[in-house]
Amino acid sequence: MTTESLPKDDIIDVAAEVIRSKGYQSTSVNDILAAANIGKGKFFHYFKTKHELGIAVVDRYIETWSLTLIENILRSSQEAEDRLQAMLNQTLEFYQDTNVKKGCPFGNLAVEMSEHDSAFRSKIDTFFDDWTVALGDTLSEIESIKSPYSYAQYMISTIEGSILLAKVKQSNEPLNNSITILKNATLPHKE
Amino acid sequence: MTTESLPKDDIIDVAAEVIRSKGYQSTSVNDILAAANIGKGKFFHYFKTKHELGIAVVDRYIETWSLTLIENILRSSQEAEDRLQAMLNQTLEFYQDTNVKKGCPFGNLAVEMSEHDSAFRSKIDTFFDDWTVALGDTLSEIESIKSPYSYAQYMISTIEGSILLAKVKQSNEPLNNSITILKNATLPHKE
């Protein structure tokens, strides 16, 4: 009665890792076959095209992070201030190891795909929106902050940008630095 | 007596545009030939490999932005406060038109290339460092700010991240928002 992990899901998981490392376009179907140890027929049985797999990978990223970041943290039952700190801490932790060299799964695909593939773009767009709203809601609760959703977007920009710099430097220092500053920043109060 | 435009430079310019739009890996040599209206032989006469052209493009980005952003603005003879505002305004202006959909030339390549090509990575790294130092120097002059170089890196992260979000949204709103907040932010004073 155990739920055996479905082959299709396995493929998506493996592909998600490969694509985060190499990018979508540079990842060949063969790369995925090799990493997942499956044949061509199986792959194209589950996914009509490489693009379909790519979208499934984005969906997987979204599932994962919507759960861990949005549901479990920003929409948890903790105090708003604690939720904010937890989000920043979780981000820090996630990128402490070699993960930082691979960059943000969303940021990577955002940069690579936004201009020429609207299917990727709109899904990523929606995820950033969801994140922004969840963070904005949290900020709203903390104190009577001015434009909490704008400030949420600003914080997310800073986080994404510092992961980008961290990837270039191959060091998590830029991310650590930005999050330290964000934690100490004076929030823009209503007048 | 006219200064004829140099062919090699022309190719780099054209390639710089194409690569900013499509990314390095997705840009084929044929794409560049078509955009520049030249033949294969001419291309490979000037560049031994596509990679060599890619590096020349990064160098061109660096030349351009080192001049416009660093030399002409951050290291100009204006007041420090004015230089800071000028940098933010110039960034805003540059991305007002359709440019925002293409993203930041450096940020794009940083994300795409950092993990598997150290030649690209180290050049981009150096550029961000130069920018950070020039901005940090400027901040130092404004008032007795705490850790001006850390704050400079934080500002740059925010700018890069909001260009990334703007690319996803195909709108410059995230960039406008971040810059507005940066302009109004209270700088972290020495204690």
Added chain:
Amino acid sequence: MTTESLPKDDIIDVAAEVIRSKGYQSTSVNDILAAANIGKGKFFHYFKTKHELGIAVVDRYIETWSLTLIENILRSSQEAEDRLQAMLNQTLEFYQDTNVKKGCPFGNLAVEMSEHDSAFRSKIDTFFDDWTVALGDTLSEIESIKSPYSYAQYMISTIEGSILLAKVKQSNEPLNNSITILKNATLPHKE
């Protein structure tokens, strides 16, 4: 219930012929595709590179000649003297038709590839060694000849050299001549 001819083996056979005529380097993959009437994908499905195919062709040459020349003749159960004559006759026969214009499969690749490709070189080297030993063993049995293996190498040199001259002359006369002389030569006796 028929034994279908194996595609990969077919390609090797076709390529072996083309390469014997044109040489390895002058034979393009397209030449082979055209001769075998297959597409690019099929070729590169079986062989990762042209070089891999080249090596497979050498291996095929070796298989063929190890069987016909060494196993079936020099190591057969005939009298040594008969085996020697059979080897010389088989060589003569093989080159009677237009084959002589194409030269020796081994000699051709030996000359073309030895200096810059050790994979080809060492395989050909081993084949000539095997031939030399098998011929030397045969000579040993005939009579108490001095240095049978040296004389075997000498005979093989003569055969290869006269195939070379025959190729230049586009006539088998040099080979016929050399073999006639070899047949009548007084073997160098022990003192």
Added chain:
Amino acid sequence: MTTESLPKDDIIDVAAEVIRSKGYQSTSVNDILAAANIGKGKFFHYFKTKHELGIAVVDRYIETWSLTLIENILRSSQEAEDRLQAMLNQTLEFYQDTNVKKGCPFGNLAVEMSEHDSAFRSKIDTFFDDWTVALGDTLSEIESIKSPYSYAQYMISTIEGSILLAKVKQSNEPLNNSITILKNATLPHKE
């Protein structure tokens, strides 16, 4: 009043070396330009095509060896027996150093070009004929040998074949061996 070495001749000399090492087809015009340190214009000023240069190189080989091997040795005023020994010794000496790895200039091109380029083939054919005749004339003088020209061709075959084997083995042993045997061989007497 010194005869300055003509550029064209220099190019042929340089090309002769490169082609002996790499073969005609694998030698690119650029290889020659690099080795000779000249530009494209100069090359194609002197030679309408690469093929024309190739033929000039064969002519140069023929000039050189007709002089050193045929005129200076086989047609010298020495005793016939001494001329024969001198020819064999000169061959041995020429290939003692690393020269053996490059093979025989004539043998190399004979194998590479005979089947598909009659211009190369017929020149090489003529050279081997001249060598055969000069050697046959020498043999005729030694004693009343049967078929001196056939035996001359046989000797040349042996020499070419053992240079071929030496190239494969990357060792001059096969050539030393063959020449030792040739020196000790009983010449086929008239009956």
Added chain:
DNA sequence: TATGAATGAGTTTTCATTCAT
């Protein structure tokens, strides 16, 4: 004479996708 920029057909190789089994 000589330079080297320019050409474009040709080379080897990769790749997403299809298809027979």
Added chain:
DNA sequence: TATGAATGAAAACTCATTCAT
């Protein structure tokens, strides 16, 4: 479901040759 053989367009790159200077 799944295999992997087969496809062919497209990729990066090479090369003999031409041409403006």
